[in-house]
Amino acid sequence: MENSEALALTAALLAAAGDLTRRIDDGVVARGFDGRPAYGFAFTRLVPDGATVTELANHLGVTKQAASQLVDELVRKGYVERRAHPGDARARLVVLTERGLACTRAAEAAAAEAVQEWVERLGEVEVRVLRDHLTRIAPCGPLRPAW
Template sequence: MQNSEAIALSAAVLAVAGELTQRINEGVVARGFEGVRPAHGFAFVRLAPDGATVTDLAAHLGVTKQAASQLVEELVRRGYVERRPHPVDARARLIVLTELGWACTRAAEEAAADAVRPWVELLGEGEVRVLCDRLLRIAPYGPIRPTW
């Protein structure tokens, strides 16, 4: 594979990622959740199952824990998450989604489904599944960084 092809492929990946991020965020905002940034969505993904600590979140987002702490503070102010005492570690706090946070997460899922729908119409559901499989094999643990 030639270098120029590699660049073209990279550009394609980045274009898809950019469009996807933009569409999902717009979709979430359109559903009435104002003031949310893509980074918040990335945080929600990590918080969704059982909550997480600030340090977990920082590692997940690829930022310092101070930055993660600020992000949590903002989400608390907006009512999307709340800090609870950690069940086994008195130093730590468990950040969990509020009901509003869950609603926002569901909105993001809907927005993602809307964003992906044109792909299915274009390529067919089977091809999209194959695409997803390929991507997961390529970078199963790629960084979810809010900023480049």
């Protein structure tokens, strides 16, 4: 593989990821929720049983302070609640509220809608293959919100 192809691959990845993220965010907003893209990725970590701030921080690839600030924001908007952690008095369990769950479903619907366009262009099988390859490459690395 040529050198320039590797950079092109990276560019394509970023363009695709950015495009998809933007579409999902637009879709979520269109469904009446107010948020930024990071919310959706935080939510995926909060279902089904909630998570601690530190776990969320690792999931998103940011400091625990940043994650805590994000949770503040989510609490303020009514998407999550901080509860006592059963079995560790230091920790607090962040869990989705009813509205948070609704927002999660909206994000999923918006994502499905966005991916649908890809399915129409590549075919369902190819898209699935694409996803499988990607998950094999970057198993569960942090979802850094920025470069």
